[in-house]
Amino acid sequence: MKENSPISEEQYLHPNNSLSSAASKSLTDLINSLSQEQIVNQDLLLSLSFALRSFTNVQRFLELIPLLVTQLVGVKGSLLIPFQDNGSLWCEQLQILPVNEDQELFRKLFLLEEGKKTGFGMQERNIAMLDRIVQRHFDSANVIATSIVSRGRQRGRLYAFDKKEIVFGSNVHRKHIQIVADLTGIAIENDAMFQVIRNHEKVDRQISIGAEIQSQLLPDECPIIEGVELAARCRPAFQVGGDYYDFMPTRPDLTETAKASGRWAFVIGDVMGKGVPAGLLMTMLRGMLRAEVLTGLAPDSILHDLNQLALEDLTQSHRFVTLFYSDYDARSRKLRFANAAHNPPLLWRAQSKSINRLDSPGLLIGLQPEAVYGCGEIVLEPGDVLLYYTDGVTEAPGISGERFDENRLITFLDKFSKEGLGAQQILNKLFERLDGFVSVNEHHLEDDASMVVLKVSEESTLPELT
Incomplete structure (x- = not known):
């Protein structure tokens, strides 16, 4: 019989040592495998996070x-x-x-x-x-x-x-x-x-283009007209607004010298609403009105014809337009005017030191066909000041919610006119008071605000009859 091999002391003391080594190795391999899997998973998640950022x-x-x-x-x-x-x-x-x-x-x-x-x-x-x-x-x-x-x-x-x-x-x-x-x-x-940001950027670009075009439609500077000073400014509530003012010679074919002593149309208007739609409609009306001015008709006839031309477009857009139209003869200082429900301009009389409203009956442009408009006329005297404005001025809210209102505008116009200021100085002062009232650095105007100041020169005299 073959003798058994002698058992070593280590085997005697640790009979399952070889089995323990195998189990330990398997456990180590498993841990390594799990660790490697965790590393792979972490890398995958990090890759996804990187993709999300990139x-x-x-x-x-x-x-x-x-x-x-x-x-x-x-x-x-x-x-x-x-x-x-x-x-x-x-x-x-x-x-x-x-x-x-x-x-x-x-x-x-x-x-x-x-x-x-x-x-x-x-x-x-x-x-x-x-x-x-x-x-x-x-x-x-x-x-x-x-x-x-x-x-x-x-x-x-x-x-x-x-x-x-x-x-x-x-x-x-x-x-x-x-x-x-x-x-x-x-x-x-x-x-x-x-996507929202991209759409806003597209709209902003379009609005910026619209604002640029509209700003080019408003007069760059006031014309030189014999015997009067003119100053004007429009401050839109948005980039594009519905306010409009213009100065147009009724005979654009004349020389600059002849135009300066001829007849001029002064107009100020406001499309219901604000922003791009209002700006587009006012741009359309501007073209129609300029064509009407060339006819040389009286102010009431021009508003009547303009209402007929614009009625269909305004009805479809569900908007209306207020418009004050006047023409001024530099030689006679006669001002004729008609009003389509716009804020009546304020006339400060130098002789009486008092303020009157220039108004005549008339409906909104675009409200109904065959609307009838009245026509008024007045002779301006040396030192007189005439203020055209839109309701964005008088309706401007202050910090307390109170409106700037017409009475406040009349008070300031009276004050600055009595001080003998020029047209541009009066306009600047009025806007300063408006800005101070609404705290323009903290609050934006709710509506477009426009003002035009006309002042008859102090030394202005009528030509002698011959």
Whole structure:
């Protein structure tokens, strides 16, 4: 009989030593494997975070989502169903992996009439409907789902799927999927905000162009007219406004010298509302009015014709226009005027040191056909001051909510006229008082504010008859 080998002291003391070494090695390998998996997962999540910071094209980012879910969770595939900003299905951005799973499912989603409606993704019953469609499509698979939410709004649904016999859905898996879903929600939210910003930038550019065009339509400077000083300013509440004033020679074919001593049309108007629509309508009216001035008709006839021309366009836009039209003869100092429900200009008489309103009966432009307008006339005397203005001046609110109002405007006009100031100085002082009243550095004007000051020269005399 063969003798047994002698047992070493180490084996005697530690009979399971070899078994312990094997178990220890297996445990070490497992720990290393888990550590390596954690590192890989961390790298994947870091890559997604980097993509979120770097991509400006949301489609490129969303294409990564199913791939990332399959890598993180270790499943066969993943499906992303995002919603547009209005809550409808964003079918153009459906993403799935593997791609051979998409045709039939995508067809069902594209044909889902409910999914095309605004607010679809904001209703729980619709989310449940999506889950049923996906579950039926993957009826032989194990499916888990999570919502993509950003700032309290449903932004989509994210799914992971694998074979029935593959068990997944542990807390770790769900946490990984939720992290991806949260980052996806941020990406979709960012894209929605970028779209809003882009649209605002486009509108801002258009408004800036409109404001530039409109500013070019207002006179760059006041004309030189014999015996009077003129000063004018328009301060729109927005970049584009509905206020309008103009100075037009009734005979533009004359020389500059002849025009200076001829007849001029002075007009100020205001389109109901403000912003781009009001500015566009006022631009249209300006062209019509300039054509009417060339006819040389009296102010009431011009307003009548202008009302006829503009009635259809104004009716369709549901807007009306107030307009004060006057013409001034530099040789006789006679001012004729007609008013289409505009704020009556204020006339400060140098001789009596008093203020009167220049007014005549008339309806808004665009209110009704065949409107009738009255015509008034007055001779201006040396030192007289005439102030045209829009209601944005008198309706301007102060800090306490009180309006600037006409009485306050009359008080200041009377004060500055008595001081013997020139037209430009009076205009500057009036705007200074208006700005101080509304605290313009802290509060914007609610409406466009325009003023035109005409002052008859102190030494102005009528030509002698021969």
